[in-house]
Amino acid sequence: MKLATIGVGNAGSKLIDQMLEFEFETGRNLCRHALVINTARTDLAKPQHLDEDRRVLIGDTHQKARGHGVGGDAKIGAEVAQTDIDEIRRVFDDVEIHEVDAVLVAAGLGGGTGSGAAPVVIDELQKMYDEPVYGLGVLPGTYEGGRPALNAARSLQSFVTKVDNFIAFDNDAWRSRGQTIEQGYEEMNEELATRIVTLLAAGEVDESEVGENAMDSSDIMRTLDTGGVSSIGYASTDVTPAKEGLLANFKHDGESQSESTDAAKIKGLVRRATNSRLTVPCNVSSADRALIVFAGPPDVISRKGVESAREWLEETADTVDVLAGDDPRPNSSTLAAVVLLSNVTETPRINEIQDQAVDAQNKIQEQDAVREQEIQSLITDEDNDLDPIV
Amino acid sequence: MKLALVGVGGCGTRVVDQFVRAEHRTGRSVTNGNVLAFHTESQPFDKTQTLTSDQQVLLGDTHPAVLRRDTSPPAPHGEQTSQPPSGSETLTYTDVPSSESDQATSPTGTEDSSSNKSDPDSFGVGGDPDIGAQVAKADRPEIRRALDRIDETDVTATMLVAGLGGGTGSGVGSLLLDELSSIYETAVYALGVLPAGNEAPIRALTAARGLQTFVPRTDSMFLVDNEAWRQDNSAIADSYSSINKMTVERLLSVFGTGERAGTPLSEMRIDPADITRTLNLGGVSTIGHSTMTLDTQSVGLLRRVLSLLRRSSSSVSTPVDATQIKTLISQAVQSKMTLPCEITSADRVLLILTGPPDTISRKGFETGRYLLEEKTETVEVLAGDEPVQKSTELTATVVLSNVTSVPRIDNLQQRAVAAQSDPDADTSVASSAHSQQSYTLSVTDQNSTQSHRDTQRTEFDFGEATTDLDTTDSPDNET
Numbered sequence: 001m002k003l004a005t006i007g008v009g010n011a012g013s014k015l016i017d018q019m020l021e022f023e024f025e026t027g028r029n030l031c032r033h034a035l036v037i038n039t040a041r042t043d044l045a046k047p048q049h050l051d052e053d054r055r056v057l058i059g060d061t062h063q064k065a066r067g068h069g070v071g072g073d074a075k076i077g078a079e080v081a082q083t084d085i086d087e088i089r090r091v092f093d094d095v096e097i098h099e100v101d102a103v104l105v106a107a108g109l110g111g112g113t114g115s116g117a118a119p120v121v122i123d124e125l126q127k128m129y130d131e132p133v134y135g136l137g138v139l140p141g142t143y144e145g146g147r148p149a150l151n152a153a154r155s156l157q158s159f160v161t162k163v164d165n166f167i168a169f170d171n172d173a174w175r176s177r178g179q180t181i182e183q184g185y186e187e188m189n190e191e192l193a194t195r196i197v198t199l200l201a202a203g204e205v206d207e208s209e210v211g212e213n214a215m216d217s218s219d220i221m222r223t224l225d226t227g228g229v230s231s232i233g234y235a236s237t238d239v240t241p242a243k244e245g246l247l248a249n250f251k252h253d254g255e256s257q258s259e260s261t262d263a264a265k266i267k268g269l270v271r272r273a274t275n276s277r278l279t280v281p282c283n284v285s286s287a288d289r290a291l292i293v294f295a296g297p298p299d300v301i302s303r304k305g306v307e308s309a310r311e312w313l314e315e316t317a318d319t320v321d322v323l324a325g326d327d328p329r330p331n332s333s334t335l336a337a338v339v340l341l342s343n344v345t346e347t348p349r350i351n352e353i354q355d356q357a358v359d360a361q362n363k364i365q366e367q368d369a370v371r372e373q374e375i376q377s378l379i380t381d382e383d384n385d386l387d388p389i390v
Numbered sequence: 391m392k393l394a395l396v397g398v399g400g401c402g403t404r405v406v407d408q409f410v411r412a413e414h415r416t417g418r419s420v421t422n423g424n425v426l427a428f429h430t431e432s433q434p435f436d437k438t439q440t441l442t443s444d445q446q447v448l449l450g451d452t453h454p455a456v457l458r459r460d461t462s463p464p465a466p467h468g469e470q471t472s473q474p475p476s477g478s479e480t481l482t483y484t485d486v487p488s489s490e491s492d493q494a495t496s497p498t499g500t501e502d503s504s505s506n507k508s509d510p511d512s513f514g515v516g517g518d519p520d521i522g523a524q525v526a527k528a529d530r531p532e533i534r535r536a537l538d539r540i541d542e543t544d545v546t547a548t549m550l551v552a553g554l555g556g557g558t559g560s561g562v563g564s565l566l567l568d569e570l571s572s573i574y575e576t577a578v579y580a581l582g583v584l585p586a587g588n589e590a591p592i593r594a595l596t597a598a599r600g601l602q603t604f605v606p607r608t609d610s611m612f613l614v615d616n617e618a619w620r621q622d623n624s625a626i627a628d629s630y631s632s633i634n635k636m637t638v639e640r641l642l643s644v645f646g647t648g649e650r651a652g653t654p655l656s657e658m659r660i661d662p663a664d665i666t667r668t669l670n671l672g673g674v675s676t677i678g679h680s681t682m683t684l685d686t687q688s689v690g691l692l693r694r695v696l697s698l699l700r701r702s703s704s705s706v707s708t709p710v711d712a713t714q715i716k717t718l719i720s721q722a723v724q725s726k727m728t729l730p731c732e733i734t735s736a737d738r739v740l741l742i743l744t745g746p747p748d749t750i751s752r753k754g755f756e757t758g759r760y761l762l763e764e765k766t767e768t769v770e771v772l773a774g775d776e777p778v779q780k781s782t783e784l785t786a787t788v789v790l791s792n793v794t795s796v797p798r799i800d801n802l803q804q805r806a807v808a809a810q811s812d813p814d815a816d817t818s819v820a821s822s823a824h825s826q827q828s829y830t831l832s833v834t835d836q837n838s839t840q841s842h843r844d845t846q847r848t849e850f851d852f853g854e855a856t857t858d859l860d861t862t863d864s865p866d867n868e869t
C-alpha cells in the first residue's frame with residue numbers, strides 16, 4: 001500500500017528514518033510522504049533520509065520545552081502539540097492524501113513527546129482525513145522504570161481509541177544482551193522496519209505483473225480494520241534468484257526439489273514466522289484476524305504451500321479470517337513470510353506495563369501530596385525560632 | 391545545557407571563577423560568558439583568574455556600614471558589630487591560615503588562629519546578612535544594570551552561588567534571587583555552601599536563615615556541606631580549594647553534559663529539559679559522583695586490534711561489563727554526596743554516565759538505572775549518557791532532587807537556634823571564638839525525619855490498571 005508516515009518524538013523519528021532506509025535498500029516504495037515532529041532540536045538532526053523541510057520543531061516557544069525536549073513529561077508533550085497544531089496542519093497541506101491509502105504515526109510511548117504529542121497529532125489527522133490512521137508504538141522496557149511505563153500505559157489508551165489499528169513493538173522482548181550504549185537501538189529498529197515495511201509495502205507491484213495471488217492493499221487494510229493492538233511475526237529464507245531462462249529456487253545442495261518439499265518449506269516458513277519473536281509477544285490464538293504476506297520470487301511460492309500455511313494459521317490463531325498473498329519480488333534472493341496478527345487481546349507485556357504504571361502513578365501522587373509541606377519542614381527549625389533574611 | 395552563573399560573596403566568587411576555569415580545561419562551554427560576581431569587598435575579586443572587570447560587581451559604596459580595605463574606616467557600623475581591625479589599610483589577606491586580619495578580629499587573640507580564617511572579618515558587610523540585604527536594596531539599580539549583561543535567551547537557567555553563612559552571600563544573595571526570579575522566565579537555581587561545625591556560630595545562624603530565604607525563591611537549591619567535606623581537624627579555609635574543585639567537577643558533570651565540542655550524539659542523550667524537569671520541584675538537591683578507571687591496557691589493545699582488522703568496535707564484547715556499571719552507579723549514591731542525606735527521601739533523580747560509549751554495556755546502564763529507582767524509592771529517574779570517545783574513565787553522576795530528610799540541616803538549625811539565643815553571639819564578628827568546643831558538634835545521622843516519612847508511606851493500591859490511568863491527552867487529569 002501507499003503510506004503517509006509521521007514520526008513523533010525521538011524514537012518515532014528514528015523508526016520512520018529506518019523504514020525509509022529499508023525501502024531504499026530493497027527497492028520498495030511504501031512511504032510516499034514522510035514527516036518527523038519533535039520538541040528537541042538535536043533529535044531532529046538525526047534522520048538521514050528526510051529533507052530539512054520535513055522536520056518540524058514544535059514547542060520551541062514553550063517555556064518548558066524551548067527546543068530542548070520535554071524531559072519525559074507527556075503533559076507538556078501534549079500541550080505543545082496542541083499549541084502548535086496549526087503549524088503541524090500546515091505541513092500536512094503538502095500531503096496529497098488521495099494518493100495514499102493510509103497514514104502511519106510512529107512514536108516511543110515511554111518518552112514525553114511521543115506519548116503526549118502523538119495522540120494530539122492523530123486526533124487532528126482523523127479530523128482532516130477519511131483515510132485510516134495506524135499507530136506504530138514502542139513500549140518501554142521494564143528497566144526504564146516507572147515514569148516511562150506510566151507515559152506508555154496512558155498513551156496506549158489514547159492511541160488505541162484514536163487509531164484504526166495499533167502495531168506494538170516491545171523493547172523488552174528485543175533487548176539483547178551484549179550491546180553497548182553506543183549501539184543503541186539500531187539493531188532493534190532495523191528488525192522492526194523490516195517487518196513493518198515488508199508487510200505494508202505489499203500490493204505495490206507493477207500492475208502488469210500482478211498475478212491472482214498477489215496481496216492487495218485492501219486486504220491488508222481489511223485485516224487491520226479490527227482496531228485494537230496488533231503484532232507482527234517474520235521469517236525469511238535464502239533462495240536462488242531467477243536467472244535468464246531459469247526459475248528461482250530454494251537454496252539447496254542437492255538436485256531440484258519436488259513440489260511437495262517446496263510446499264512444506266512455505267508452511268515451515270510461516271510456522272517459523274508465527275513462533276518467532278513477535279513485535280509484541282502475545283497469545284497468537286487471541287488474534288481476531290490474520291494475514292500472511294510472502295515477499296520474494298513468485299516461482300518459489302508454492303500455491304499448495306500457501307494454502308496449507310493459511311490453514312495452519314487459521315487453526316493456530318483460532319480465527320477464520322486469515323488472508324494470504326504474495327508480494328512478488330522476482331530478483332530477490334530471499335523469501336520472507338510476514339504474519340500480521342490483528343487485534344490480539346492477550347499481551348502479557350501490556351498488563352505488566354499497566355501494573356508498573358499504576359504503582360508509579362500512586363507513588364507520584366503520594367509525593368505530590370506531601371512535597372510542599374516536606375520542603376517547608378526541612379527549611380524551618382523545629383520551633384520556628386529562626387527568621388528568613390528578607 | 392547553557393547556564394548563567396552568578397557568584398555572590400567570597401565563596402560565590404571563588405566557585406564561579408573555578409567553574410569557568412574548569413570549563414576551559416575540559417573543553418566544555420556552559421556559561422558562554424554569562425558570568426557575574428557580586429561582592430561587598432574587592433579582595434576576593436583580585437584573586438580570580440577568569441573574571442573580567444565587567445563581570446565583577448562591587449556593591450555597598452554608598453552604604454555607611456560597608457568597610458573598605460583601601461579607604462579609612464567609616465565609624466557607624468563598627469560600633470554595632472565590631473571594631474575595624476587596626477591598620478586595615480596595610481593588611482594583605484593571604485591564603486596562609488594565620489593572617490593578621492584573623493587575629494585582629496579575634497577578641498581573645500589567643501585562639502588557634504587557623505580556626506578563624508573563615509570567621510567574618512569586618513570588611514564588606516562584616517558577616518551580617520541583614521546589612522548585606524540593606525546594601526543590596528540600596529544598590530538595586532546597579533544590580534539590575536549588571537544583570538542586564540546576562541543574555542537570558544542564551545541560557546536555559548541561571549544559578550546563584552553563595553556561601554550561605556556569609557553576610558554578603560546570604561544577605562545580598564537573597565535580594566539577587568528576588569531580582570533573578572522577577573526578571574527571568576527561565577529556571578533559577580542556587581548553589582549554597584553550608585558552614586562547617588567548627589566555624590563561628592554566626593555562620594550557622596546566617597546559613598539557616600539563608601536557607602529559609604533561598605529555597606522558596608529557587609526552582610532548586612543545591613547544597614554543599616563544608617562539614618562533610620573538610621579535611622580532618624583543620625580549619626575550613628584550608629579545605630576551600632579541594633571542596634571547590636569537587637563542587638565544580640560535579641556541577642560540570644551535570645550541566646556540562648553534551649556541551650563538549652565535537653562529542654557524538656548519544657542515543658540516550660540527556661536533554662536540557664531532562665535536567666530542568668528533574669529539578670523543577672523546589673527544595674534542596676544534592677549530587678553524588680563516582681569514577682572508575684577503565685583498564686586502559688585492554689581497552690587500548692582492543693582498539694588497536696580492531697583498527698588493524700578495520701572492524702567497528704561494536705562487534706566486540708564490552709570491556710566494562712554490566713556488573714561493574716551497576717556497582718559504579720550504586721557507588722555514586724552510596725558515597726559522600728555534596729550534601730549527605732537520606733537518599734530515599736529524594737523526589738526525582740537524574741543519572742548521567744560519562745565515558746567511552748563503545749565500552750559501556752547497555753544492560754549495565756539499564757539495570758543500574760533501575761537500581762537507583764529502587765534505592766531512592768522514586769519512579770522518576772531520568773538517565774542518559776555523555777559519550778567521551780577514547781576516555782579512560784567512566785563516571786556516574788547522580789542528582790537527587792528535593793531531598794527532604796537531611797540530618798545535616800537539622801543539625802545546622804540546632805546550631806543556629808543556639809547561636810541566636812546566645813547573647814554573646816547575636817552579632818557577627820567572631821564573638822564566639824570561646825565556644826569553639828561546644829559548636830563542633832558531631833554530625834551523627836539522625837533518624838527523626840526518617841520515621842516521619844515512614845508513617846506517611848502507604849501500601850500501593852493495585853487497582854484495575856486500565857480504569858485507574860488517565861489518558862495522556864487529557865491534561866486536566868495529569869498527576
Ligand SMILES: Nc1nc2c(ncn2[C@@H]2O[C@H](COP(=O)(O)OP(=O)(O)OP(=O)(O)O)[C@@H](O)[C@H]2O)c(=O)[nH]1
Pocket residue numbers: 008009010011012014015038039040043068069070071072073107108109110111112113114115138139140141144148171185186188189661
Ligand atoms: N525501539 C526503539 N525505542 C526507542 C528508540 N529511542 C527511544 N526509544 C524508546 O522510546 C522511549 C523514549 O522516547 P523518546 O522518543 O526518546 O522521547 P521523546 O518522545 O522524544 O520525548 P522526550 O525525550 O521526553 O522529549 C523510551 O521508552 C525508549 O525505550 C529507538 O530508536 N528505538
Ligand SMILES: Nc1nc2c(ncn2[C@@H]2O[C@H](COP(=O)(O)OP(=O)(O)OP(=O)(O)O)[C@@H](O)[C@H]2O)c(=O)[nH]1
Pocket residue numbers: 398399400401402404405508509510511513514515516517518552553554555556557558559560583584585586589593616626630631633634
Ligand atoms: N566550600 C567553600 N566554602 C567557602 C568558601 N569561601 C567561604 N566559604 C564558606 O562560606 C561562608 C561564607 O563565607 P564568605 O563567602 O567568605 O562570606 P561573604 O558572603 O563573602 O561575607 P562575609 O560574611 O561578610 O565574610 C563561610 O561559612 C565559609 O566557610 C570557599 O571557597 N569554598
Ligand SMILES: [Mg+2]
Pocket residue numbers: 010040043069111661
Ligand atoms: Mg528525547
Ligand SMILES: [Mg+2]
Pocket residue numbers: 377378379380381382799800803
Ligand atoms: Mg528541620
